[in-house]
Amino acid sequence: MQTFEFTRPSDLTSAATAAASANTAQQGADIRFIAGGTTLVDLMKLNVEQPHTLIDLNRLPLGTVETLPDGGLKIGAMVRNSDLAHHASVLSDYPVLSQALLSGASAQLRNKATTSGNLLQRTRCMYFRDNTMPCNKREPGSGCGAINGVNRMMAILGTSEHCIASNPSDMNVALTALEATIHIQNGQAVRSVPINEFYVLPGDNPQRETVLEPGDLITHVTLPAPVTGNKSVYLKLRDRASYEFALASAAVIIKIENNRLSYARVALGGVGTKPWRSKEAEQVLAGATLSENTFRAAAEAALQGARAQSQNGFKIELAKRCLTHALKLATQTA
Ligand SMILES: Cc1cc2nc3c(=O)[nH]c(=O)nc-3n(C[C@H](O)[C@H](O)[C@H](O)COP(=O)(O)OP(=O)(O)OC[C@H]3O[C@@H](n4cnc5c(N)ncnc54)[C@H](O)[C@@H]3O)c2cc1C
Ligand code: SF4
Incomplete structure (x- = not known):
């Protein structure tokens, strides 16, 4: 060091x-x-x-969760993942966030890990974490070890010829479906960025993962007021039952009226170079009647642009089944 x-x-x-x-x-x-x-x-x-x-940042007063006047939630950057997962408002109004947080890492890690740190956690790509290997994200221009190497865990959506690393976070997938906003301070200046515009695709510059500029400090995250009567689920598929990153995951928030979907938000994890909001799936679901066929059609739409590498083709079908099942589970929640 x-x-x-x-x-x-x-x-x-x-x-x-x-x-x-x-x-x-x-x-x-x-x-x-x-x-x-x-x-x-x-x-x-x-x-x-x-x-x-x-x-x-550990001495800063950024460790609280507060209900906003409009019914939304303000989450301080330093709120620990465990505290957020077990917060009464999160459990009652945003259970998809609690489920996503509790599916990540281990209890000990969640006790330390924070909201802002989770937002900015780095990829688990083994080439990125090994200084002796080529990696465009770590050392721009050095090449990508994963494209012709071990790529089973890598992304199938949003990849480029320079980087195929997946975003490993569970929390970020739920925050994406919840349409969170990230609040940032730099010196005296403050600004807010919707989460769907916060992460950038690797393109030609995989070293850049978000719109943050040097010195930008995340102060808090806000969530809009929950949609009345919504049902939500976070489903994570992985190689072992705990303490493992997602191969594919899905956060879904739906509202059912007269046996039709009057509201649907869908985000995928484990498969994208960033937490993957699928407006394609949401379009299929909007106004549709509840059925396995509808859910599968949404999943097909979500994965339409997927591009597999040599070892991760299985993720395409896995992610489709994950989303289909998550939607079905959501219809069954209270
Ligand atoms: C063994 C292991 C297993 C794990 N499994 C999972 C899993 O299954 N699912 C999952 O989602 N995660 C998993 N994780 C990742 C874990 O969730 C993250 O390490 C954690 O959320 C990071 O939070 P932190 O507060 O410790 O971040 P830090 O390590 O402190 O920071 C991470 C990054 O964020 C930046 N940063 C932090 N706060 C701010 C701020 N306020 N403003 C600007 N920049 C900031 C830091 O500079 C750094 O670059 C795992 C981690 C480990 C070690
Ligand atoms: S996938 Fe991205 S992070 Fe992994 S080696 Fe290639 S450039 Fe580096």
């Missing part, structure tokens, strides 16, 4: 100012915030991340 400067601000202004000034002094390249540290510290030990400046 390389040496680094470490600061522990106790208020938001100091943290944002520290990041903005380090950004100016160091031209933005190597500033990182540390939240739970469950992604960052691993990558620092592997010398994949080598920040010059590390700003600890």
Whole structure:
């Protein structure tokens, strides 16, 4: 691990100012915030991340969950994944988020991991995590080890000829279906980005994963008020029953009126280079009658643009079945 400067601000202004000034002094390249540290510290030990400046967020007052006047929810960046999963408002109004969080990692990791850290967790691609291997995301222009290598876990949606890494998060899939908004501060400036515009596709620049600029600090996430009478499910398919990343997952939120779907939001995990909102599936579901055929048609639409690599073709059918089953399960929830 390389040496680094470490600061522990106790208020938001100091943290944002520290990041903005380090950004100016160091031209933005190597500033990182540390939240739970469950992604960052691993990558620092592997010398994949080598920040010059590390700003600890653990003393900032960003650890609360609050109901908003419009009925939505405000989730502080430092709210731990366990606390969020078990929060009364999340359990009652956004159960899909609770289910997604509890399907991720282990209890110990969830106790440390935070909302903002989870949003920004890095890919589990083995070539990315190994400094001796080519990886365009870690070292632009060095090539992609996975395309002609071990690619069973990799993405089938949103890939490019330069990177096929999947976004590993479960929470992000639920937040995508819930149409969350990410709130960001840089120095004195604040802005908000809808989650569907927050992540960027790898394209020619896989090293860039989000719209964040150097020094940008995520302060909180907001959720719109829940749709009255909605039913939701997060379904995760993986190689073993716990402590494993998704091969395919689906977050679905639906509302049923007169045996028809009057509302549908669909996001997929484990298969996209970013948490994958499927408007194609939502279009098939909008106004449709409830049936296995409808659900399968939505799944076919969601995976229409899928592109398999040498070892992950099975994910196409797996993801279709995952979404079909998630929709069926959602109709059966109370
Ligand atoms: C063994 C193992 C198994 C796992 N299994 C799963 C799984 O099944 N499903 C799943 O979803 N996840 C899984 N994870 C990942 C885990 O969920 C993440 O490591 C965790 O959510 C990251 O949160 P953190 O607070 O520890 O982030 P950190 O490691 O502190 O930070 C992660 C990144 O976010 C940046 N960051 C953090 N906060 C901010 C902020 N406020 N503003 C700007 N940048 C910020 C950091 O600079 C860093 O780049 C697993 C992890 C491990 C180690
Ligand atoms: S898939 Fe992406 S992260 Fe993995 S080796 Fe290729 S460029 Fe790197």
